[in-house]
Amino acid sequence: MPTTHYRSCTLCEATCGVAIEVEGDQVVSIRGDDADPFSRGYICPKATALADLHYDPDRLRRPMLREGSNWREIPWDEAFDLTIERLRAVRDAYGIDAIATYQGNPTAHSLGLMLHGQLFLRRLGTRNASSATSIDQLPHMLAALMMFGDQLLMPVPDLDRTEHMIVLGGNPLVSNGSVMTAPNVKQRLKDMRARGGRLVVIDPRRTETAGVADRHLFIRPGTDAAFLLSFLHVLYAEGRVRLGRLADFTEGIEELGRIAARYPPEATAAATGIAPDDVREVARGFADAPRAVLYGRVGICTQELGGLAAWLCYAINVVTGHLDSPGGMMFTTPAIDIVPFARFLGYDGGHARWTSRVSKLPEFGGELPIVTLAEEIETPGPGQVRALITSAGNPVLSSPGGPRLEKLLPTLDFMVSVDPYLNETTRFAHLILPPTSPLERAHYDAALAAFSVRNVAKYSPPLFERGPDQRHDWEIYAELSARWMAPRGPLGAMATRALRSTLLGSTPETLLALGLRTGPHGLLKGSAGLSLDKLRASPHGIDLGALEPRLPGRLNTRGKRIHLVPATYVADLPRLDERLASWTAHGAGGGLVLVGRRHLRSNNSWLHNSFRMVKGKPRCTLLVNPRDAAARGITHGDKVRLASRTGAVVVPVEISDEMMPGVVSLPHGWGHGRPGTRTRVANAHAGVSANDITEPAFVDQLSGTAALTGVEVTIERVATEATQAAPVELLEQPAQPVEP
Numbered sequence: 001m002p003t004t005h006y007r008s009c010t011l012c013e014a015t016c017g018v019a020i021e022v023e024g025d026q027v028v029s030i031r032g033d034d035a036d037p038f039s040r041g042y043i044c045p046k047a048t049a050l051a052d053l054h055y056d057p058d059r060l061r062r063p064m065l066r067e068g069s070n071w072r073e074i075p076w077d078e079a080f081d082l083t084i085e086r087l088r089a090v091r092d093a094y095g096i097d098a099i100a101t102y103q104g105n106p107t108a109h110s111l112g113l114m115l116h117g118q119l120f121l122r123r124l125g126t127r128n129a130s131s132a133t134s135i136d137q138l139p140h141m142l143a144a145l146m147m148f149g150d151q152l153l154m155p156v157p158d159l160d161r162t163e164h165m166i167v168l169g170g171n172p173l174v175s176n177g178s179v180m181t182a183p184n185v186k187q188r189l190k191d192m193r194a195r196g197g198r199l200v201v202i203d204p205r206r207t208e209t210a211g212v213a214d215r216h217l218f219i220r221p222g223t224d225a226a227f228l229l230s231f232l233h234v235l236y237a238e239g240r241v242r243l244g245r246l247a248d249f250t251e252g253i254e255e256l257g258r259i260a261a262r263y264p265p266e267a268t269a270a271a272t273g274i275a276p277d278d279v280r281e282v283a284r285g286f287a288d289a290p291r292a293v294l295y296g297r298v299g300i301c302t303q304e305l306g307g308l309a310a311w312l313c314y315a316i317n318v319v320t321g322h323l324d325s326p327g328g329m330m331f332t333t334p335a336i337d338i339v340p341f342a343r344f345l346g347y348d349g350g351h352a353r354w355t356s357r358v359s360k361l362p363e364f365g366g367e368l369p370i371v372t373l374a375e376e377i378e379t380p381g382p383g384q385v386r387a388l389i390t391s392a393g394n395p396v397l398s399s400p401g402g403p404r405l406e407k408l409l410p411t412l413d414f415m416v417s418v419d420p421y422l423n424e425t426t427r428f429a430h431l432i433l434p435p436t437s438p439l440e441r442a443h444y445d446a447a448l449a450a451f452s453v454r455n456v457a458k459y460s461p462p463l464f465e466r467g468p469d470q471r472h473d474w475e476i477y478a479e480l481s482a483r484w485m486a487p488r489g490p491l492g493a494m495a496t497r498a499l500r501s502t503l504l505g506s507t508p509e510t511l512l513a514l515g516l517r518t519g520p521h522g523l524l525k526g527s528a529g530l531s532l533d534k535l536r537a538s539p540h541g542i543d544l545g546a547l548e549p550r551l552p553g554r555l556n557t558r559g560k561r562i563h564l565v566p567a568t569y570v571a572d573l574p575r576l577d578e579r580l581a582s583w584t585a586h587g588a589g590g591g592l593v594l595v596g597r598r599h600l601r602s603n604n605s606w607l608h609n610s611f612r613m614v615k616g617k618p619r620c621t622l623l624v625n626p627r628d629a630a631a632r633g634i635t636h637g638d639k640v641r642l643a644s645r646t647g648a649v650v651v652p653v654e655i656s657d658e659m660m661p662g663v664v665s666l667p668h669g670w671g672h673g674r675p676g677t678r679t680r681v682a683n684a685h686a687g688v689s690a691n692d693i694t695e696p697a698f699v700d701q702l703s704g705t706a707a708l709t710g711v712e713v714t715i716e717r718v719a720t721e722a723t724q725a726a727p728v729e730l731l732e733q734p735a736q737p738v739e740p
Contacts, residue, residue: 006033006539007460008445010109010438011046012603014039014176014183015445015452017540018047020463027051027439037543038456042184044176045601045613052610053437054464058678059420060434062469069676071422076471076479079433084483086414086430090387100128100373100385104393105136105604108447111508112435112474115345115446117391117418119503120477120484122346122366127354128376128385134369135399137179138705139301139310142351142364146566147314149556151349151365152339152450153331155314156180157293158547159188159453161327163197164289166282168224168313169299169709171207174598178297181445181452186212188453198289200282202227202274203299204595205623205665206658217282218660219272221593222710224296225305226268226580228312230276231283232260235319240287244321249552252564256315259565259573271583273660287320291327299595303709305576307702311569318564323551330547331554334449335457335522335530336515339556341446351568357383359697361704369704370399371696377408387414392473396424397605397671400694400706403647406674418476421609427676435473439463444512444535457521457530458541459512478503572702592628594644594711596668596690605669608682620687621654623665624715629655633717640715642666642688646695649688650718664713666690 002023008015017036021028030048034041053059063079064071074082090098101121107113121129133141141151157165159182170178172185182188189199189212201210202217210216219227235241236257243250265276286292296313300306314323322328352362356372358379373395376385388409396402396409402424409415409428417426420434435441443460466472471479482499486492513532516522521530521544535542552560601613608614622642624634634640636655641648642664651666659665671689672682690708698707 002028005463006036007463008443008458008541009043009047009050010443011049011607012044012176013178013181013448013451014044015181015448015458016043016047016183017458018043018050020050022463025464027054033540035540036458037541038452038454039183042187046603046607049607049610049613050439052612054439056609058422058609058680059437060422060432061467062434064422064432064434066430076469079431080479080483083416083431083433083480086416087387087484090413094386095383096125097127097383098386099124099126099389100376100387101126101130101389101391102370102373102393102395103131103391104398105132106392106606107131109438109445110392110441110473111444111446111512112441112472112477113392115508115511116474116477116481116503118345118347120481121389121391127363127368128373129367130370130373131367132370132393132398133367134364134371134704135302135706135708136298137301138364139306139700139703140179142307142703143311143314145349145351146568147311147563148554150339152342152347153554153556154179154451155317155323155329155331156451156453156547157295158327158330159185160191160546162192162291162293163195163327164286164292165189165192165197166200166202166286166292166294167209167213168202168294168296169301170295170297171203171209171598172297173208173212174600175297177453179451180295181448198285200285202282204660204663205597207597215282217274217278219274220583220660221299221595221663222303222305222579222707223268223272223583224300224303225308225312225576226263227272227274227279228309228316229260229263230265230268230279231316232256232312232319233263233265234280234283235287235316236260237264238284240284241319242287242321243319244325246318246321246323246551246562249555249560250318250562250564253319255565256319259570268580271580286316291325292320292322293317293328294322295329299709301705302707304698304700304707305579306700306705306707308569308572308576311566315564318562324549326547326549331550332450332452332547333455333520333544333550334452335455335544336446336449336512336519338446338450341515357381361699361701364704369699369706370395371401371699371704371706373399374401374404374408374696377412386412388412390415390417390419390425390429392419394423394425394605397669397689397691400691400698400708401646401696402671402689402691404696418473421606422676422678423605424672424674424677427674433471433476435476436466436470440466440470441472442509444508446512446515454546455544456541457516457535457544459532459535460539461536474508475504478506568702575701592662592664592713592715594690594693594713595663595665595709597623597665599667602667602669605672608669608672608685609679611681614681614685618652618685618687620651620667620670622651622715623654623656623659625659625661625663626655626657627661628664629653632715634715638717641718642693642713642715644693644695644711644713647693649692651688664715668708
């Protein structure tokens with residue numbers, strides 16, 4: 001008889017509840033869990049891919065050792081011994097900074113990687129640590145650190161109570177949130193409209209979210225900081241600065257006004273493409289709404305002035321009194337307080353305490369920007385990277401300058417990857433340590449619950465038992481930690497056994513139980529407090545209530561005060577002034593700039609080996625405005641050579657007036673079909689990688705975040721015959737047919 005198991009989907013930030021019907025060892029169906037108090041039966045198309053990942057014949061299940069161009073399975077003990085031996089050899093010869101680490105964004109979806117993974121990777125001690133943070137939300141984390149005292153104190157929109165929402169550089173109908181855990185955003189926005197609310201979207205593309213908005217304004221990529229300063233100018237000039245109770249613990253109010261006075265809408269319109277009257281209308285509507293929130297997302301982060309833009313988003317919410325207020329931008333009260341928990345795991349808040357060896361880009365939170373990895377491998381000298389650990393990441397496709405990294409990874413003395421696939425990055429590893437699938441391990445959204453639009457908690461036990469030759473991600477890292485920390489010599493084996501017993505005994509569930517009992521909903525609530533046992537008894541999850549005001553108590557700054565104008569941002573304003581003068585003088589100049597985009601059936605590079613996620617019409621296309629296409633003699637369906645200063649790809653065109661003139665859009669995460677990979681479905685639907693043409697040197701100098709938005713590009717039509725032998729390396733690999 002089939003049985004139904006209730007879990008959370010782990011494939012994006014929405015954490016939707018799913019009901020998985022199982023018969024024997026087979027998944028019969030996956031549907032939304034109607035009893036889940038948070039998602040209420042909603043799922044997006046990605047949820048069905050949970051089964052595809054679990055049964056994928058390309059997924060690795062045992063350690064793989066590369067010997068030349070061939071791979072063979074080896075026992076786990078041999079794999080662990082080899083990993084530690086080779087890492088120690090590099091450390092002993094060249095120092096700990098010769099070992100680099102990279103963590104991909106699936107880390108946030110795995111309790112094991114969030115716990116034992118950090119205890120190993122963050123405590124190695126290398127300064128050459130990096131993660132997907134620096135190609136995503138780092139500017140928000142920097143602003144949280146500078147303004148509120150901790151990099152994890154990122155407030156989120158109180159989506160269920162707001163009456164006026166501005167979305168800048170985000171597309172929550174497709175992303176299902178993003179630093180805003182919110183299943184079924186479409187329904188939540190409908191509910192907002194039903195209570196008389198208003199939605200404004202500002203984006204260089206008329207996105208899916210913009211399609212349901214009351215107002216959409218195009219904005220030139222990279223100019224968000226200029227627009228936001230003009231927004232502030234209107235607030236101050238028209239007496240609409242009203243902090244309410246925030247005024248009692250906010251410093252820098254007058255200084256921000258003096259800064260904003262230099263940027264009237266007339267001074268930024270030529271750069272942003274937004275008319276002064278439109279800036280004033282948007283600012284007035286926001287300031288006058290009793291419950292409003294300004295939400296900026298990845299589009300404002302991944303640009304050359306992303307640090308300033310993220311700071312200004314928070315600042316606008318503060319000066320209008322919409323921070324820490326129902327319906328505004330609020331701080332969560334998660335079941336596990338991740339701020340002290342993160343410090344225990346090695347997350348230490350800090351910025352620019354050191355810089356990268358070559359480009360002198362700043363450290364943040366103990367990590368260097370991912371754009372520094374290639375140059376740190378190729379540049380000789382003390383501290384040169386000679387070994388690499390990748391964990392749940394694919395930087396060849398996800399980080400700028402992928403082809404450069406492809407050429408450098410084979411030069412490493414040693415590379416090990418904790419990953420279930422032989423993909424575009426792990427094909428260069430000497431050793432791959434594959435973890436179990438999401439359905440084979442327990443799950444709790446420790447990271448994502450901290451950014452949820454409603455306080456909820458849900459624990460999911462494993463759906464399937466792991467095989468005897470498999471290891472969970474936390475078991476892999478616990479074993480590596482035990483062997484790494486053990487001393488050499490006669491006592492080494494004994495110490496390893498003792499450490500192994502301790503670390504493997506500290507299961508994710510053990511640490512989860514501790515976090516729940518010591519969290520704000522645990523022991524403080526007495527016998528009614530939350531515990532792991534209570535979560536086990538509530539398979540649909542527990543609703544812990546709406547977001548609530550938490551300031552000033554939640555602040556980690558000295559004196560519990562909001563620092564509205566940190567000196568770090570003031571020092572970066574001359575860079576904005578220089579770019580603003582250039583934009584104003586030259587305008588669009590007839591050239592093109594590139595932005596990315598998301599799709600509901602895609603999540604970076606790691607869902608493309610599911611046939612149901614990639615079937616249908618090709619989604620790796622270049623969106624081009626009709627005017628720009630006509631000027632270049634391009635028609636719908638043509639293939640074009642899309643080129644930047646650093647590379648070129650050939651891609652089919654979709655002509656669409658949803659694009660702002662002068663802007664083209666290519667989705668990220670594609671570019672499969674490269675030699676040496678074993679992802680048959682993805683290779684048959686290869687697409688091209690946007691990061692083959694992004695520029696590692698094009699960054700936000702303040703935060704070190706890669707500027708994936710606003711890359712200058714050219715497009716030209718190519719003949720059909722030319723595309724068959726295009727000078728783009730990845731297009732030369734024939735795709736393998738795959739049965740549905």
